[in-house]
Amino acid sequence: MHNLNAWCSSEIESLKARSLFHLPKVHFGPAGARTVVNGKKVIQLSNNSYLGLSTHPKVVEAARKAIEKYGVGSGAVRPISGTMDLHNECEERLARFKKTESCLLFQSGFTANVGVVSTLAVEGDHIISDELNHASIIDGCRLSKASRAVYRHKDYGHLRELLREARGPKSIKGKILVVTDGVFSMDGDVADLKACADACDEFDAITMVDDAHATGVLGAQGRGTVDEQHVHERWSLTVGTLSKAIPVVGGYFAGPRVVKEYLIAKARPFLFSCSAPPPVVAAVIACIDVMETEPQHLKKLWDNTKFFKDGLKKLGFNTGDSTTPVTPVIVGQGAKAAKFSDILFNNGVFAQGIYFPMVAEEKSRVRTIVSAAHSREDLQEALDVFKKCGKELGLI
Numbered sequence: 001m002h003n004l005n006a007w008c009s010s011e012i013e014s015l016k017a018r019s020l021f022h023l024p025k026v027h028f029g030p031a032g033a034r035t036v037v038n039g040k041k042v043i044q045l046s047n048n049s050y051l052g053l054s055t056h057p058k059v060v061e062a063a064r065k066a067i068e069k070y071g072v073g074s075g076a077v078r079p080i081s082g083t084m085d086l087h088n089e090c091e092e093r094l095a096r097f098k099k100t101e102s103c104l105l106f107q108s109g110f111t112a113n114v115g116v117v118s119t120l121a122v123e124g125d126h127i128i129s130d131e132l133n134h135a136s137i138i139d140g141c142r143l144s145k146a147s148r149a150v151y152r153h154k155d156y157g158h159l160r161e162l163l164r165e166a167r168g169p170k171s172i173k174g175k176i177l178v179v180t181d182g183v184f185s186m187d188g189d190v191a192d193l194k195a196c197a198d199a200c201d202e203f204d205a206i207t208m209v210d211d212a213h214a215t216g217v218l219g220a221q222g223r224g225t226v227d228e229q230h231v232h233e234r235w236s237l238t239v240g241t242l243s244k245a246i247p248v249v250g251g252y253f254a255g256p257r258v259v260k261e262y263l264i265a266k267a268r269p270f271l272f273s274c275s276a277p278p279p280v281v282a283a284v285i286a287c288i289d290v291m292e293t294e295p296q297h298l299k300k301l302w303d304n305t306k307f308f309k310d311g312l313k314k315l316g317f318n319t320g321d322s323t324t325p326v327t328p329v330i331v332g333q334g335a336k337a338a339k340f341s342d343i344l345f346n347n348g349v350f351a352q353g354i355y356f357p358m359v360a361e362e363k364s365r366v367r368t369i370v371s372a373a374h375s376r377e378d379l380q381e382a383l384d385v386f387k388k389c390g391k392e393l394g395l396i
């Protein structure tokens with residue numbers, strides 16, 4: 001028998017030697033501002049529940065009622081017998097929220113990206129992707145039979161060059177799909193969708209944005225980057241997640257109805273993986289209700305973002321180009337980021353270290369994410385801990 005265990009052990013040892021092996025910390029309570037992690041009380045700065053909705057009474061109640069009515073799972077993939085009226089209602093609500101013609105649910109943002117990119121870009125087509133796009137977009141490109149190219153991060157001049165090359169010397173006669181994150185998950189900076197659409201229009205390319213970190217955060221009532229930048233009329237496709245500001249689980253495509261119908265016929269995650277459980281779908285619908293009727297969460301998120309980001313900058317940390325609630329504190333090497341994250345944790349702040357392969361080794365960081373659930377006291381206390389630990393490590 002092949003000694004797979006020995007191979008895994010030696011790979012793990014090599015990761016450990018480079019401080020690249022980390023088991024996930026365990027949480028003993030809801031995703032809130034303060035939580036218990038590995039038995040220790042900490043201020044939480046690593047959660048994507050931007051609006052603090054995971055314990056919102058209306059959301060919890062909707063999930064409870066859905067379990068009573070439908071049970072805990074659909075028991076089938078969507079095209080066989082896994083489509084309930086709740087799934088259709090959720091798709092209609094999300095489409096209205098995103099101001100698109102239609103929406104299609106997937107099991108996660110990851111499978112939505114993989115499914116949409118690999119299904120729509122086929123042999124003879126070409127995909128052009130921002131170099132800092134999420135792993136699920138990269139995997140969608142890998143699964144697609146289309147050729148591909150990568151443009152330098154948010155460099156729309158470079159995107160134009162690649163488009164020109166594709167339509168010229170490369171003679172791409174098929175579709176060209178240009179894909180970008182809306183908010184980049186590790187840096188918290190925002191794509192310029194207008195500049196991207198300008199370049200795409202010139203070369204007859206299709207635009208796609210992954211709005212995972214923008215939905216619930218940017219635009220009116222949190223409708224996302226397309227709304228924030230007023231490009232609804234110029235934008236083709238959106239993919240999103242239901243695991244961040246809508247803090248449940250799942251993903252979705254939002255765009256033209258005919259594209260949705262094609263995905264229903266062809267997208268493999270839709271065809272071959274079970275549909276979302278009823279309490280999940282009901283909770284998502286309730287989150288949309290809350291986002292549309294309770295603007296105070298979005299306002300508090302941005303007040304908190306400004307306070308915390310300004311605080312980190314004043315302390316002298318390198319916070320990169322972030323303009324959103326995702327604020328990196330860039331420290332350099334992975335080992336240093338791991339150490340920083342550890343000493344922050346020991347002092348009562350949970351800010352996850354982010355290292356290769358999530359970011360380039362020299363851009364290793366701890367990533368902070370504030371939410372509407374944090375109070376000023378939580379954030380001030382976190383800043384005090386950052387100051388103490390940053391000095392200890394010689395970062396400031």
Ligand SMILES: Cc1ncc(COP(=O)(O)O)c(C=O)c1O
Nearest residue numbers: 108109110134185212241243250
């Ligand atoms: C930009 C981006 N896209 C997609 C995903 C995947 O979303 P999900 O957690 O729903 O699979 C993430 C999750 O981290 C993300 O940050």
